[in-house]
Amino acid sequence: MQQLTDTADRVPRTERGRKTLRKLLDAAAAEFAESGFHEASISGITKRAGVALGTFYTYYDSKDAIFRALVGDMSEAVGAAARDAIKPDMDPLAVEQAALLAFLEFAAEHKEVYRIIDEAEFVDPDSYRAHYERIADRIEQRLKAGGGSEDLRADLGEPEAWAVMGINVFLGLRYAIWAKDGDPDAATVAAAANRLLRIGIAGPDSD
Amino acid sequence: MQQLTDTADRVPRTERGRKTLRKLLDAAAAEFAESGFHEASISGITKRAGVALGTFYTYYDSKDAIFRALVGDMSEAVGAAARDAIKPDMDPLAVEQAALLAFLEFAAEHKEVYRIIDEAEFVDPDSYRAHYERIADRIEQRLKAGGGSEDLRADLGEPEAWAVMGINVFLGLRYAIWAKDGDPDAATVAAAANRLLRIGIAGPDSD
Incomplete structure (x- = not known):
C-alpha cells in the first residue's frame, strides 16, 4: 500500500525516512496477518522490513503503537481505493458500483x-469502530448527495x-477472502450488488 | 440462550446434566465476552457457573473445546431466533424483515x-467461516424459494x-452493539432495510 506519512508516532521528514516507515508498516501487515497480534513481535517486523531493531523505535514506541498505526493506514488505503475508482461524471449508483469493485479488487x-x-x-477497539464509522459516514454523504439529484431516493440515511x-x-x-474456483468475477459480483441497490430483490409482480 | 444439548464433547443424558451444560455455556459466554479468549480461564467459567472444576471436565477437555462449542451454540441460537420469528403465511420480503428484526432484538x-x-x-477459524456459510445458505434457500413465487426476482443467488x-x-x-441515544428503534431499522430490499435505493426517476 502506498501513502500516508502521518501514521508514525514521529513523522519522518526525509524521503528516506518515509520509505523506512512504509517498509515497517508493510512488514507489520505481513507479521500481524501471519502470526496474529499476540504472537507477532517487533523483531519479527524489523526482520521482515530489513531494518535494525533500533530503527523501529525511531518511529514507534511499541507493538501496540504500530498496530494502531497499521489499522489507520489500512483504513485509509481502503478509502483511497474507493475514491480513486470514482469518476466525476458517474451517477450515484455507478459510484457505488465502482467503489465496491475497487474494494473487491483491493x-x-x-x-x-x-x-x-x-x-x-x-486489540484496539476504538480504531475498529472508527474505521467503520468513517466508511459509513462517507457512504451516507454520497447517498444524501445523490438523493438531491433524483438518481437516488431522497429518504436515504x-x-x-x-x-x-x-x-x-x-x-x-465471500469473494475476495474466501474465493472459490468457479466464483463469478469481481465485476459480476459488483454488478449483482448494484442491481440489488438499483431495483431491490422483489419480483415484477410484487407491490 | 436456550437449546442444544449436542454442543458438549460428551452429551449429557439427564435433565440435570443438560442444565449443568447450559450453565457452563452461559458462563463461558460471559467469561469470553468480558475477558477475551486469551485471558479467559476454565476456573473463571466454573466460578461463574457455580460448579466444581472437575465438573467442567465431565463435558469439555479444554478452553478451546468449550469455546468451539459456544460458537456453535450461539450460531444455532442466532438461527433459532430468526426461525422462530418467521410465520408460514409471510411473503418472502416479510420473512426477511421478520428475520432481521428478530436478529436485531437477539x-x-x-x-x-x-x-x-x-x-x-x-481462535477457531473453521467455526467462524462455518457460521457465516450456514447463515448465507439459509438466506439463499429462502431467496430461491421466494423467486419461484414471483414475490422475488427469479435470478437471486x-x-x-x-x-x-x-x-x-x-x-x-450499528444499532444493537453500538446503539446510541436517539437511534431509530429496531422495527424502524428493519423496515428501512426491507424497503432497500423491496425497491432499492434509486429514485423514481432513475432507470
Missing part, C-alpha cells in the same frame, strides 16, 4: 486487510449507509 | 454474540444472500 490483493481490521476489535457497507464487507469476505 | 439482548463470533476468526447477511450483520453492529 481485498483480493491485500487479503490481510480483513484479518488486521478484524483483530482491531480486540444512516441505516442505508450501514446496509451498503455491510453488503460490501460481506461480498469482500 | 443481538441487543445478547451483545456478547458479536465479540465471541468475531473472536472465532482467530449466492451474491444476494451474502449481501442480505451483510446488511443484517452491520445493522446489528
Whole structure:
C-alpha cells in the first residue's frame, strides 16, 4: 500500500525516512496477518522490513503503537481505493458500483486487510469502530448527495449507509477472502450488488 | 440462550446434566465476552457457573473445546431466533424483515454474540467461516424459494444472500452493539432495510 506519512508516532521528514516507515508498516501487515497480534513481535517486523531493531523505535514506541498505526493506514488505503475508482461524471449508483469493485479488487490483493481490521476489535477497539464509522459516514454523504439529484431516493440515511457497507464487507469476505474456483468475477459480483441497490430483490409482480 | 444439548464433547443424558451444560455455556459466554479468549480461564467459567472444576471436565477437555462449542451454540441460537420469528403465511420480503428484526432484538439482548463470533476468526477459524456459510445458505434457500413465487426476482443467488447477511450483520453492529441515544428503534431499522430490499435505493426517476 502506498501513502500516508502521518501514521508514525514521529513523522519522518526525509524521503528516506518515509520509505523506512512504509517498509515497517508493510512488514507489520505481513507479521500481524501471519502470526496474529499476540504472537507477532517487533523483531519479527524489523526482520521482515530489513531494518535494525533500533530503527523501529525511531518511529514507534511499541507493538501496540504500530498496530494502531497499521489499522489507520489500512483504513485509509481502503478509502483511497474507493475514491480513486470514482469518476466525476458517474451517477450515484455507478459510484457505488465502482467503489465496491475497487474494494473487491483491493481485498483480493491485500487479503490481510480483513484479518488486521478484524483483530482491531480486540486489540484496539476504538480504531475498529472508527474505521467503520468513517466508511459509513462517507457512504451516507454520497447517498444524501445523490438523493438531491433524483438518481437516488431522497429518504436515504444512516441505516442505508450501514446496509451498503455491510453488503460490501460481506461480498469482500465471500469473494475476495474466501474465493472459490468457479466464483463469478469481481465485476459480476459488483454488478449483482448494484442491481440489488438499483431495483431491490422483489419480483415484477410484487407491490 | 436456550437449546442444544449436542454442543458438549460428551452429551449429557439427564435433565440435570443438560442444565449443568447450559450453565457452563452461559458462563463461558460471559467469561469470553468480558475477558477475551486469551485471558479467559476454565476456573473463571466454573466460578461463574457455580460448579466444581472437575465438573467442567465431565463435558469439555479444554478452553478451546468449550469455546468451539459456544460458537456453535450461539450460531444455532442466532438461527433459532430468526426461525422462530418467521410465520408460514409471510411473503418472502416479510420473512426477511421478520428475520432481521428478530436478529436485531437477539443481538441487543445478547451483545456478547458479536465479540465471541468475531473472536472465532482467530481462535477457531473453521467455526467462524462455518457460521457465516450456514447463515448465507439459509438466506439463499429462502431467496430461491421466494423467486419461484414471483414475490422475488427469479435470478437471486449466492451474491444476494451474502449481501442480505451483510446488511443484517452491520445493522446489528450499528444499532444493537453500538446503539446510541436517539437511534431509530429496531422495527424502524428493519423496515428501512426491507424497503432497500423491496425497491432499492434509486429514485423514481432513475432507470
